[in-house]
Amino acid sequence: MSQDWTDPTLYPGYTLSTRKEWLDVSAVNDALDSEMVYWGARLPVDVLRKMLDNSLCFGVYYTGPDGVRQQVGLARLVTDEVSFAYLTDFYITHQGKGLGKWVLQVMDGILSSWPHLRRLMFITDPTRGKPFYEANLPRCHEQDLVSKGYTMLEKLYDGAPKIFQ
Numbered sequence: 001m002s003q004d005w006t007d008p009t010l011y012p013g014y015t016l017s018t019r020k021e022w023l024d025v026s027a028v029n030d031a032l033d034s035e036m037v038y039w040g041a042r043l044p045v046d047v048l049r050k051m052l053d054n055s056l057c058f059g060v061y062y063t064g065p066d067g068v069r070q071q072v073g074l075a076r077l078v079t080d081e082v083s084f085a086y087l088t089d090f091y092i093t094h095q096g097k098g099l100g101k102w103v104l105q106v107m108d109g110i111l112s113s114w115p116h117l118r119r120l121m122f123i124t125d126p127t128r129g130k131p132f133y134e135a136n137l138p139r140c141h142e143q144d145l146v147s148k149g150y151t152m153l154e155k156l157y158d159g160a161p162k163i164f165q
């Protein structure tokens with residue numbers, strides 16, 4: 001079931017929502033194609049729609065005085081909504097207004113309510129992303145499986161971001 005969040009005092013004009021029908025495929029594609037989303041790439045519209053439909057998406061929307069709703073951000077969770085969640089395609093175009101922090105707070109609240117969730121995972125860069133997450137996502141930390149006697153493997157496929165190829 002989708003949910004909406006507003007906070008007219010802190011974020012006037014903005015709505016955070018998990019509604020699938022509000023997602024603006026064209027706006028998301030433009031963001032994926034931009035330098036801001038350095039790991040992403042434009043996708044065929046039907047493929048992008050499928051990707052969004054199969055994810056738990058937090059869309060950030062701005063409604064101006066003209067009443068037109070515009071998508072200005074996204075955070076996408078690839079998740080079974082029980083045991084695992086992977087955060088990706090997180091961006092805000094109206095930056096520096098606290099919206100990214102708000103998305104993390106709302107998302108963390110939802111994830112904390114899932115009693116069987118094992119972990120949230122995500123990749124970020126150590127200089128820009130890591131300080132943002134450490135400041136705004138309580139108790140998140142750099143993964144250290146090795147000291148616990150484990151390691152993590154991956155296999156990259158054709159859609160892997162160029163930065164990892």
Ligand SMILES: CC(C)(COP(=O)(O)OP(=O)(O)OC[C@H]1O[C@@H](n2cnc3c(N)ncnc32)[C@H](O)[C@@H]1OP(=O)(O)O)[C@@H](O)C(=O)NCCC(=O)NCCS
Pocket residue numbers: 036037090091092093094095096097098099100101102123124125127128129131132135136
């Ligand atoms: C990272 C991003 C989502 C943050 O969204 P935002 O709405 O601009 O961030 P906020 O305004 O909520 O900032 C919240 C706090 O984090 C800080 N912050 C924001 N971006 C930061 C960064 N890259 N590094 C360190 N701190 C950062 C802000 O200064 C602010 O601090 P304050 O609470 O002390 O004032 C946004 O800048 C963005 O889309 N960047 C490009 C895409 C990207 O890098 N996404 C994350 C990839 S893992």
